[in-house]
Amino acid sequence: ARAQSMEITEKPEVTYADIGGIDEQVREVREAVEQPLTEPEIFNEVGIDPPSGVLLYGPPGTGKTMLAKAVANETDATFIKMAGSELVRKFIGEGSRLVRDLFEMARERQPAIIFIDEIDAIATRRTESKTSGDAEVQRTMMQLLSEMDGFEARGEIRIIAATNRYDMLDRAILRPGRFDRLIEVPEPDRDGREQILGIHTRNMNIAADVDFADLADDTDGYSGADIESLATEAGMFAIRNERDEVRHQDFAEALEKIEDDDSSDVVSSA
Numbered sequence: 320a321r322a323q324s325m326e327i328t329e330k331p332e333v334t335y336a337d338i339g340g341i342d343e344q345v346r347e348v349r350e351a352v353e354q355p356l357t358e359p360e361i362f363n364e365v366g367i368d369p370p371s372g373v374l375l376y377g378p379p380g381t382g383k384t385m386l387a388k389a390v391a392n393e394t395d396a397t398f399i400k401m402a403g404s405e406l407v408r409k410f411i412g413e414g415s416r417l418v419r420d421l422f423e424m425a426r427e428r429q430p431a432i433i434f435i436d437e438i439d440a441i442a443t444r445r446t447e448s449k450t451s452g453d454a455e456v457q458r459t460m461m462q463l464l465s466e467m468d469g470f471e472a473r474g475e476i477r478i479i480a481a482t483n484r485y486d487m488l489d490r491a492i493l494r495p496g497r498f499d500r501l502i503e504v505p506e507p508d509r510d511g512r513e514q515i516l517g518i519h520t521r522n523m524n525i526a527a528d529v530d531f532a533d534l535a536d537d538t539d540g541y542s543g544a545d546i547e548s549l550a551t552e553a554g555m556f557a558i559r560n561e562r563d564e565v566r567h568q569d570f571a572e573a574l575e576k577i578e579d580d581d582s583s584d585v586v587s588s589a
């Protein structure tokens with residue numbers, strides 16, 4: 320059960336160079352998570368504790384998981400991921416036990432980065448959800464907070480959580496000593512999109528006529544994950560047209576297809 324619900328990577332391959340358009344967030348994560356691991360003495364000298372936990376929040380597919388993996392890569396830490404939804408269990412005590420397992424695993428493999436995705440699943444405001452009234456979910460959350468209290472702030476385990484639903488979070492988890500550093504990870508702006516396009520096409524055979532500035536203009540509202548799909552789709556159009564080089568036209572067709580798919584989604588759900 321332990322292995323099923325946790326994703327453990329000795330050293331993730333993602334690096335900061337793979338992340339586009341959120342330089343400020345990269346800087347903040349490095350300061351709050353990486354530096355306490357690599358230069359704990361600085362915090363000692365200044366006489367402050369580093370943040371206990373860092374919460375990344377923002378829309379889906381913007382690079383939150385990538386950020387956590389890149390820190391693990393940079394610090395040679397084990398990356399241990401668990402989804403909040405996995406911690407919501409049927410049987411009494413099961414969620415708390417998984418939380419204990421999670422921290423035990425981190426202690427065995429330290430230095431380690433614990434990443435809890437969808438933290439909202441176990442930390443939703445009481446008024447906004449049926450499940451948050453659930454005593455078992457509350458207990459799981461309390462177990463998580465007590466594990467966080469239990470480890471040395473300057474130690475070799477750092478904890479990062481992520482959510483798409485910041486507004487629904489139980490404010491109790493944001494108190495000092497808990498997830499006390501908040502980093503918003505927004506959708507990329509125009510320049511960010513151009514940077515991300517560059518990242519996701521760097522291994523592609525791109526024709527000279529591809530105008531990335533133009534594509535950045537045309538992808539307003541796209542997340543990093545959406546841009547990755549766009550690049551793959553453009554490659555598929557090149558293959559369909561029996562070319563080994565991806566042209567601007569392929570990107571234009573890919574954009575059209577994605578827009579069409581989106582609007583049919585709207586129709587079918589209406």
Ligand code: ATP
Nearest residue numbers: 337338339379380381382383384385515543544547
């Ligand atoms: P979710 O909230 O859905 O878990 P997330 O914010 O954790 O999403 P990631 O899992 O980090 O998103 O991103 C998904 C994929 O989208 C990445 O593997 C990457 O290919 C691409 N991607 C997302 N954001 C960026 C970015 N800022 N730069 C480059 N690629 C990105």
